[in-house]
Amino acid sequence: MEAAGDVVFRLNEHGMILSASAAALELLPESNDVAGHFLAEFVPKPDHPVVSAAILQLMESHQASRIRTRITTQAGACWFELQLLTYSNPQSAPEILVIGRDISTHKATEERVLHMATHDALTDLPNRALASDRIHAAIIESLRTESGFTLIALDLDGFKKVNDALGYAAGDALLCIAARRLREALHNRGTGDTLARTGGNEFIVLLPGLTERDEIQLLARSMMSALQRPFEINDRLIYVNASVGAACYPQHGENAVQLLAHAETALHHAKETGKARCIIYDQEKFNQPPPDVTLEAAMFEAVRNGEFLLHYQPIVDANTRQIVGFEALMRWQHPDLGLVPPVRFIPMAESNGLINLLGAWALKTACVQIQQFSESAGRPLYIAVNVSPRQFKNGQFLQIMDDALSLSELDGSQLLVEITEGILMSDPALAETLLASIRARGVRIAIDDFGTGYSSLAYLKRFPISVLKIDRAFIKDLMTSSKDAAICNAIISLADHLNLSTVAEGVENQQQLDFLAAQGCSLIQGFYTGRPLDPATIIDLLQQ
């Protein structure tokens, strides 16, 4: 063994070194005379139990074993794999032979891999996996000590515009600085906290022992103000904000998944209600039914299987009662559930982004379909298509509309795009450019459900709108409520003066129709003049 250059120690039964090989001596800091010292003296304290347990067990069982431990060498602590075996000599007490192999490179790789799997490469903060582990550990610890903790979800407001305007390198630099500032803001609280980056511009913080609302708010404020200081990146000053949501254990959830979901719900509310604030989860206030995941999964399946279809509701001239156009309405024909109502799947599609796909499909299908309807009717009809906020803002709407028009060879004037008031209010600048481009193609724009949203009259002046659709809420009790009648009159008269046409929605009887026609409402849509129907039935109807 000496000749092979191995690291070898001969120990007595108590672990005291009797002799060591030249390779071993070369390694150790006090290389001259190691005999009489205990092997444990050359092992860092945290590893002592491993070494002494191995020696004890060896002396009992005489079974060779292998352990991994650090040894304090001249170059510092290095990882070794030690093989321990007994070696007995009939004349003397049993001895121990320890043969060592340097595994520090191997160990370093192992540690690096583990670190990479549990940390975010950009900021070197723990990632979501490690954060989840820590939350589990915090729950176990809380059960033991009967204490609690708080989980914070934090999100940088306005981060996307940094990436968009200055590029990803600048965005990454900002995230690194943000991570450092958050770490500093938490520094005063002492140890035990975990700050993790869980996604793009999302961080979570685990705060053991913190459960007082005031203290949570105080800490959240200090984190938010740390991020409100300007960021200097590429000689530019960048300002961002942060929103915070918090959930406490045990009152807001019993496991990591629930706590994270509830902290994120609270964060979402913080963003919805003005950003740059901290909201603590509130079971009562946020107690929404859980999203229907089976229906959501079925929806993705439905897109693949072509279960979505369009029905068309006639829009008729109030005076001549002739059909002038149709509104395309989306339907979902599920093989087991039957016809799923739009109120159940549209909001879901809006939140999971599927609406982009469905909306594009609906627009193209409807444009092609109205050509066929026009042909059957022997005159040009128009098609009204609903456009959701998400679809309107996704940056591809114009392209999709152009595709739909060129694919169907439909004249722009035969297309009517229905948007809601909310779209105009949430980003007026974007709406202005987009609506101008839509209008430039001859396509008309309608405000759907007029009178129920923000109803700013200023936008009737600012945006190139052609049609107001009076919400069914005002039509329903039109004949019995003088207030509803007054509102309908006012909308019709306003539209008239602004050169807009009006469509009354939800008209269900002759009296309502007569009243609206007398007031000058140009178009009628409702069960009375025609329910939404499938294309084949419509073609029959038009041919008659």
Ligand SMILES: [Mg+2]
């Ligand atoms: Mg509509």
